Amino acid sequence: MKSPNLNKPMFQVCPEYANSVRNGECITCDSKITNEGFSDEISIKEYGISGMCQECQDSVFNNPTKITS
Ligand SMILES: [Zn+2]
Secondary structure, three states, X not given: OOOOOOOOHHHHHOHHHHHHHXXXXXXXXXXXXXXXXXXXXXXXXXXXXXXXXXXXXXXXXXXXXXXXX
């Protein structure tokens, strides 16, 4: 599983997010990140972009706007 790129601007702006990623935790709810926690490949990929666990991705992507960068 690919971890989010810690050089991304959002991790420069919010160093506590980068800490969560280093600890293998979700950046928003601090849940432990595991492969089993994700429902599909797309969600695992999304973790590599946003650093969020399945649950947090679900709550964010229930909204029509999806993070694409
Ligand atoms: Zn989470």
